[in-house]
Amino acid sequence: MARQPMSYKTKxxxxxxxMYLVIAVMTVIIFYPxxxxxxxxxxxxxxxxxASIIPENASFVHYEWLFTSPRSNxxxxxxxxxxxxxxxxxxxxxxTSFTAYAFSRYRFRGRTYGLxxxxxxxxxxxxxxxVALYILLNTIGLLDSLTGLILIYIGNTIPMNAFLVKGYIDxxxxxxxxSAKMDGAGHFRIFFQILLPLTKPxxxxxxxxNFMNPFMxxxxxxxxxxxxxxxxxxxGLFNFVNDQFSNNFTRFAAGAILIAVPIAxxxxxxxxxxxxxxxxxxxxx
Amino acid sequence: MATKxxxxxxxxxxxxxxxxxxxxxxxLLSIIPGLGQAYNKRYLKGAxxxxxxxxxxxxxxxxxxxxxxxxxxxxxxxxxxxxxVFLSEGILSLIFLTFYLIFYWVNxxxxxxxxxxxxxxxxxxxxxxxxKNAWDxxxxxxxxxxxxxxxxxxxxxxxxxxxxxxxxxxNLYNSPPRHLLDWVGFDNFxxxxxxxxxxxxxxxxxxxxxVWTFFATTLAIGLAMFLAVLTNDKRLKGKKIIRTIFILPxxxxxxxxxxxxxxxxxxxxxxxxxxxxxxxxxTSIPWLTDPTWTRIALIMIQTWLxxxxxxxxxxxxxxxxxSDWYEAADMDGATRMQKFRHITFPHLMFATGPLLIxxxxxxxxxxxxxxxFNEGGPAVRGQTAGGTDILISWIYDLTFTNSQYSMAAAISxxxxxxxxxxxxxxxxxxxxxxxxxxx
Numbered sequence: 001m002a003r004q005p006m007s008y009k010t011k012x013x014x015x016x017x018x019m020y021l022v023i024a025v026m027t028v029i030i031f032y033p034x035x036x037x038x039x040x041x042x043x044x045x046x047x048x049x050x051a052s053i054i055p056e057n058a059s060f061v062h063y064e065w066l067f068t069s070p071r072s073n074x075x076x077x078x079x080x081x082x083x084x085x086x087x088x089x090x091x092x093x094x095x096t097s098f099t100a101y102a103f104s105r106y107r108f109r110g111r112t113y114g115l116x117x118x119x120x121x122x123x124x125x126x127x128x129x130x131v132a133l134y135i136l137l138n139t140i141g142l143l144d145s146l147t148g149l150i151l152i153y154i155g156n157t158i159p160m161n162a163f164l165v166k167g168y169i170d171x172x173x174x175x176x177x178x179s180a181k182m183d184g185a186g187h188f189r190i191f192f193q194i195l196l197p198l199t200k201p202x203x204x205x206x207x208x209x210n211f212m213n214p215f216m217x218x219x220x221x222x223x224x225x226x227x228x229x230x231x232x233x234x235x236g237l238f239n240f241v242n243d244q245f246s247n248n249f250t251r252f253a254a255g256a257i258l259i260a261v262p263i264a265x266x267x268x269x270x271x272x273x274x275x276x277x278x279x280x281x282x283x284x285x
Numbered sequence: 286m287a288t289k290x291x292x293x294x295x296x297x298x299x300x301x302x303x304x305x306x307x308x309x310x311x312x313l314l315s316i317i318p319g320l321g322q323a324y325n326k327r328y329l330k331g332a333x334x335x336x337x338x339x340x341x342x343x344x345x346x347x348x349x350x351x352x353x354x355x356x357x358x359x360x361x362x363x364x365x366x367x368x369x370v371f372l373s374e375g376i377l378s379l380i381f382l383t384f385y386l387i388f389y390w391v392n393x394x395x396x397x398x399x400x401x402x403x404x405x406x407x408x409x410x411x412x413x414x415x416x417k418n419a420w421d422x423x424x425x426x427x428x429x430x431x432x433x434x435x436x437x438x439x440x441x442x443x444x445x446x447x448x449x450x451x452x453x454x455x456n457l458y459n460s461p462p463r464h465l466l467d468w469v470g471f472d473n474f475x476x477x478x479x480x481x482x483x484x485x486x487x488x489x490x491x492x493x494x495x496v497w498t499f500f501a502t503t504l505a506i507g508l509a510m511f512l513a514v515l516t517n518d519k520r521l522k523g524k525k526i527i528r529t530i531f532i533l534p535x536x537x538x539x540x541x542x543x544x545x546x547x548x549x550x551x552x553x554x555x556x557x558x559x560x561x562x563x564x565x566x567x568t569s570i571p572w573l574t575d576p577t578w579t580r581i582a583l584i585m586i587q588t589w590l591x592x593x594x595x596x597x598x599x600x601x602x603x604x605x606x607x608s609d610w611y612e613a614a615d616m617d618g619a620t621r622m623q624k625f626r627h628i629t630f631p632h633l634m635f636a637t638g639p640l641l642i643x644x645x646x647x648x649x650x651x652x653x654x655x656x657x658f659n660e661g662g663p664a665v666r667g668q669t670a671g672g673t674d675i676l677i678s679w680i681y682d683l684t685f686t687n688s689q690y691s692m693a694a695a696i697s698x699x700x701x702x703x704x705x706x707x708x709x710x711x712x713x714x715x716x717x718x719x720x721x722x723x724x
Contacts, residue, residue, distance in 0.1 A: 012520075015520075016520050016521070019515055019518060019520075019521060020521075022512075022515060023515070023516070023527055026512065026530075026531065027530050029589070030530060030531070030533055030534055030589075031530075031533075033542065033545050033546060033549060034533075034537065034542075034545075036545070036549060036556055037541075037545045040548075053556065053560070095431045095432050095435065096432070098428040098429070098431065098432065099428065099429055099431075099432035099433075101428055102425040102426075102428035102429045103429070106424070106425035106428075108422070108425040108426065109391075111425075114429060114433070117433075117436070118436070120705070120709075121436055121440045121441060121444075123704055123705050123708040123709075124440070124444060124701055124704060124705070125650045125652075125677060125704070126440075127650070127652055127677055127680075127681065128444070128447065128677070128680070128697045128700065128701060129440075129443030129444050129446070129447045129697075130443075130681070130684065131446075131447060131450065131684050131690055131693065131694070132442070132443035132444070132445075132446035132447045132450070133439075133443045135369050135373065135446070136373060136442065136443060136446070139369075139370060139373060151435070151439060152439055154435055154439070155435040155436060155438070155439025155440055156439065156440065158432050158435055158436060159436060159440070162432060187420075187421075187424045215538065216538040216539060216540060217540075218540050218653075219652065219653065219656070234538075234540055237541075237544075238540065238544070238657075241544055241547075241548075249548050252544065253545070256538075256541040256544070256545070259538065259541070260537050260538055260541050263536070263537070263538055264533065264536040264537050264538075265536075267532075267535065267536035268529060268532065268533070268536050271532055271536070271597065275594065275597045275598065275601070276601075
């Protein structure tokens, strides 16, 4: 009986050690590919073969190449992506908030059908209709243009986000806008001056999602964009490895790290809001 | 005829009470849009409606009749007519026609409702009141309008186009503008299930899609649950840093990590083989050339990519579980396993159930990882799909590599059915949908 506390203590220690071991193993598994990619980006060669995670003659030539070489479109791609991201973020969020406001606050004829339509249409993956999108953009002359890409992004972000925002507006007390109406405020004033400031938290999540998406999506740009000077970052980087796989991996790694670091930083800082946004979007659907 | 009627009833109306005002007549008059509104003494509104409908009819009539006709024939002259243009104009005409009919119906209903109100003694207000009223009614539609337009042209239209395409014979050998397309009914679907090559490919792709969805998602959820419970332990220090590390794979853009993994798993000079397996075990594994190994690699990578988000969700839930539960369980002498099974697990599932289902649907259509890792490969002899192609990536291959547009569309339709059924069942169960039903 006297040994009981001792063994309990040892057991306790062993358990804690085991937990830290698991965490250590997971940390290695998580960091290994990321550090490996960083190591690759420092290899001066362009080939995977002979490259190592800790290169003997580490250098930043690939980073330099991306920014200074006349043959590099990296900065152009950055500009394109930011242009697309800002447009989608602004327009998409504005239209989303209009739609959500109407569905949440007005009882108009056809409202239920509208909600069903939004629900139904958001279920289908964009990719399913890619042939049609391609042909459609081709017909109206928006193929290989950033405008076409922006329009498709906006169209695809609306249904899902509209529900997210609608769910949020639903939780705001109706007395707010009703009393404003009593005071003679018009529809637009109620929206812009009373509801919009209150919906800021969820709208910023939506805006951020809309902003980040063009940085990470490569498949839609791949279908829509043709000429390298119109590429977005993701597509441009993808083509580094897609054209001749082993030849340009180190360059890809350099370019990828330059976008992964800022994005990951934003995500880690805002994780709480982003995750709760994603979560409420799915449960309140 | 109609105008004469109109005048007569108007005269009657002045002699008699409003009870003589006939809603059915108002509705019938509105067969010519605006006339019923005029009968209701709302002349300005009537005129506006008439002008709008007339303008729409005049402007769109040619386009729509040509479009609908084209949808039927899909073009008549080879090399001159492009069936794809005919198809898309036909679908646009269908959409416009639907709009027209809806507005027409609204116009009829509007005439009827106003007439009923007048019959019950309602006085038609002045022009200003009419404007105010119209503005109030129209406002929500104006708000929804832009979103709906985007939805119709960017989401609905392409989906309809794809749906129609599934019933044509658009493939490599019969492609516009060189050839005309024809309607072939359900031939594509019949071929998919009767021609052995198609059927076998479809079945093997479908079964791998299901296996992939199940394992990739379940493993990620399992790992997330294990780590969430582990890091929730009171005895652990540095929780904040540990959690940040565990969320990292979610924060790094997916396409970047998948391409990195694809290089690491490279058979000849990837780090997994050259740096880990060779030195430690003296062997290397054909990650990208053997279908089974590719599948295993894919599931492992998706677990790496997928667990952090679920981990974050679980951690949030765990922090919210009141410690009373566990204290009560300790009193009763419950083992750790019992506490997990009866307290932790039910809490996690209750709070995150619907979200976990979306994880499954996400992986079901997870095109990025399949395509970026190995483009669905390695190739399999005798079929158009690679060894790791899931339905959506197979559709992509059929479209952009093999030019089997119609078959790709047919499979897309089947995929759409699966997704829609699944999602619909889920949404019916979700909370807000039930609330929605009470309005």
